[in-house]
Amino acid sequence: MIENVVGTFELPMGVAANFTINGMDYIIPMVVEEPSIIAAASFMARIVRGCGGFMADVTEPLMRAQVQVVGLSDPYGARLKILSERTRIIEAANACDKVLVELGGGCRDIEVHVFPDTPGGAMAVMHLIVDVRDAMGANTVNTMAERVAPLIEELTGGTVRLRILSNLADLRLARCRVVVTPAALATKDITGEDMIDRMVGAYQFAAIDPYRAATHNKGIMNGIDPLIVATGNDWRAIEAGAHVWAVRKGHYTSLTTWEKDANGCLVGTLELPMAVGIVGGATKTHPLAKLALRILNIHSAAELARICVALGLAQNMAAMRALATEGIQRGHMALHARNIAIVAGAAGMEIEAVAKQLAAAHDVRVERARDLLAELRGK
Numbered sequence: 114m115i116e117n118v119v120g121t122f123e124l125p126m127g128v129a130a131n132f133t134i135n136g137m138d139y140i141i142p143m144v145v146e147e148p149s150i151i152a153a154a155s156f157m158a159r160i161v162r163g164c165g166g167f168m169a170d171v172t173e174p175l176m177r178a179q180v181q182v183v184g185l186s187d188p189y190g191a192r193l194k195i196l197s198e199r200t201r202i203i204e205a206a207n208a209c210d211k212v213l214v215e216l217g218g219g220c221r222d223i224e225v226h227v228f229p230d231t232p233g234g235a236m237a238v239m240h241l242i243v244d245v246r247d248a249m250g251a252n253t254v255n256t257m258a259e260r261v262a263p264l265i266e267e268l269t270g271g272t273v274r275l276r277i278l279s280n281l282a283d284l285r286l287a288r289c290r291v292v293v294t295p296a297a298l299a300t301k302d303i304t305g306e307d308m309i310d311r312m313v314g315a316y317q318f319a320a321i322d323p324y325r326a327a328t329h330n331k332g333i334m335n336g337i338d339p340l341i342v343a344t345g346n347d348w349r350a351i352e353a354g355a356h357v358w359a360v361r362k363g364h365y366t367s368l369t370t371w372e373k374d375a376n377g378c379l380v381g382t383l384e385l386p387m388a389v390g391i392v393g394g395a396t397k398t399h400p401l402a403k404l405a406l407r408i409l410n411i412h413s414a415a416e417l418a419r420i421c422v423a424l425g426l427a428q429n430m431a432a433m434r435a436l437a438t439e440g441i442q443r444g445h446m447a448l449h450a451r452n453i454a455i456v457a458g459a460a461g462m463e464i465e466a467v468a469k470q471l472a473a474a475h476d477v478r479v480e481r482a483r484d485l486l487a488e489l490r491g492k
């Protein structure tokens with residue numbers, strides 16, 4: 114799959130439980146090195162299931178490819194020349210990928226964006242808007258962008274330079290919503306109403322402060338990235354799209370929203386670009402990616418995108434719930450205890466034994482793990 118290979122690097126693959134999305138139940142494979150993520154997602158999914166589950170939808174799978182044209186004295190004139198040949202350009206793009214067109218996809222439209230004053234002179238950037246069906250679509254749209262470049266030069270008299278997709282997949286959005294009752298969130302110490310107020314307050318912090326928003330959004334990606342990796346998708350592309358989406362209002366902010374509805378229920382939403390595929394890239398070459406798709410039992414990229422946003426929302430809900438109450442460390446460190454035991458030198462059956470004692474005493478430190486290990490070995 115890649116160059117200069119010297120081995121493979123394994124990561125744990127787990128499954129998140131309890132997810133009901135649009136009335137369908139899913140077991141979700143997740144590949145990640147960080148403890149507590151899968152437990153947290155499964156915990157929240159169980160609460161959400163009791164309130165009707167996650168409601169998710171997606172837009173059409175439209176990707177953008179950019180064709181940059183430089184050396185223009187009249188960029189606005191060039192724009193109109195390109196737009197007047199819209200049909201010809203779309204036909205030229207679609208001639209590259211008969212399979213995609215037969216599947217109902219293909220180039221749908223074009224846009225031209227003008228940048229009249231760059232340090233290098235005027236620039237026009239044509240976008241091919243391509244329905245990539247069940248693929249992530251990067252290779253597909255890149256091929257189209259390269260193929261139409263000579264035609265764009267002929268039409269404008271300019272020089273085409275870059276021809277590449279945009280990872281700001283703003284026409285390919287996935288959205289998810291949850292409504293959770295106060296009763297479902299109540300604990301023995303905290304009422305559901307209080308919990309909701311605390312969680313909405315945690316969101317408001319992320320909405321206004323980019324230092325907090327970066328961490329809040331990292332928590333959302335804690336849920337999404339492991340499924341992207343498990344299914345052989347391109348997690349750099351998903352991360353790039355998510356973070357530019359987080360700044361679309363002019364300042365970096367939360368990718369989720371959390372509010373209280375008229376019935377006092379917690380309402381959470383997540384919307385973000387989701388360029389994922391179930392064909393193409395590594396999805397069909399990595400045997401575990403193929404297995405992940407079988408575990409999910411899904412048959413379209415749209416379904417995968419819906420599951421991604423449900424996971425992201427669940428993960429964010431878990432982190433906010435923990436942060437707004439007892440803090441993240443108790444739950445997280447208890448599950449991190451196995452790593453600490455291994456660092457202290459535990460092996461085999463010793464790992465679980467040492468980790469259990471560390472977690473039970475809420476004292477998850479390497480030094481303590483070494484002491485426990487010495488005791489266990491009778492030293």
Ligand SMILES: CC(C)(COP(=O)([O-])OP(=O)([O-])OC[C@H]1O[C@@H](n2cnc3c(N)ncnc32)[C@H](O)[C@@H]1OP(=O)([O-])[O-])[C@@H](O)C(=O)NCCC(=O)NCCSC(=O)C[C@@](C)(O)CC(=O)[O-]
Nearest residue numbers: 130149150152153155156328329332431432435441444445
């Ligand atoms: C970790 C827990 C769930 C422990 O939660 P807990 O209440 O300490 O422990 P528990 O064992 O009683 O588990 C509670 C429930 O979780 C479920 N559960 C528990 N484990 C599993 C499992 N393996 N599979 C399926 N379900 C599981 C299970 O349903 C259980 O209920 P029960 O029926 O036993 O009463 C909780 O403390 C939690 O949600 N913490 C948040 C953890 C988290 O967000 N981790 C991400 C890493 S931190 C980070 O990187 C992001 C962050 C936090 O910075 C983002 C941000 O700042 O916004």
Ligand SMILES: NC(=O)C1=CN([C@@H]2O[C@H](COP(=O)(O)OP(=O)(O)OC[C@H]3O[C@@H](n4cnc5c(N)ncnc54)[C@H](OP(=O)(O)O)[C@@H]3O)[C@@H](O)[C@H]2O)C=CC1
Nearest residue numbers: 212213245246247248249250251252253347350392393394
């Ligand atoms: N900036 C970025 O994000 C970049 C990412 N990449 C990489 O590109 C890869 C993804 O590209 P992608 O175009 O998805 O991969 P592929 O080119 O491997 O697969 C897409 C192709 O699969 C065929 N296909 C078969 N069935 C379907 C279907 N149901 N829906 C859609 N297409 C179908 C199509 O035509 P046909 O059979 O004719 O091939 C289509 O062109 C990833 O590995 C990514 O890392 C590459 C460059 C840049």
